[in-house]
Amino acid sequence: MSNNPSSGQIERRLTTLFPSTALEGHAEAVGVIEREGKLHLPPLVWSFAFGFATGESRTLAAFRRSYNSTADESLSPGGYYQRLTPSLAEYLCDLVEAYYSTRSLSLTL
Numbered sequence: 001m002s003n004n005p006s007s008g009q010i011e012r013r014l015t016t017l018f019p020s021t022a023l024e025g026h027a028e029a030v031g032v033i034e035r036e037g038k039l040h041l042p043p044l045v046w047s048f049a050f051g052f053a054t055g056e057s058r059t060l061a062a063f064r065r066s067y068n069s070t071a072d073e074s075l076s077p078g079g080y081y082q083r084l085t086p087s088l089a090e091y092l093c094d095l096v097e098a099y100y101s102t103r104s105l106s107l108t109l
Contacts, residue, residue, distance in 0.1 A: 014049060017099060032091045039083055043071040048092065060084070 005013070020042040027033045027041045047066035051058060060081065068074040075083075 011050075014046075017102065018045070018095065023095075026094065027091055030087060030091050030094065032085075032087050038073045038075060038079065040071045040073070043067050044083075045092070045095065046070065 023041050023045055024033070033039065033041065044067055047063050047070065051063050051066050061077070064075065064077060064080040067080065
């Protein structure tokens with residue numbers, strides 16, 4: 001029997017750890033979202049998280065296609081690429097740090 005979790009289990013763990021409301025709230029706090037617009041943070045985060053996890057093509061175009069397949073509104077290449085900013089990078093780093101801080105806490109309990 002394999003100890004590797006299924007993709008469904010991974011998805012449930014991540015969405016429990018980072019619910020959509022928390023992703024959006026933190027994005028507003030760090031200034032990733034400056035106004036209400038077409039960008040939806042949860043699909044963006046999941047496109048990066050699952051895009052890197054699959055080990056498949058890791059091009060920006062592939063991440064954009066992944067985002068467009070799950071978001072309510074598609075973004076053009078230019079619309080997508082203009083959102084790849086230093087504040088978005090900071091936001092994603094914060095999420096990774098939050099994940100590892102909760103992981104290390106659960107490992108010590």
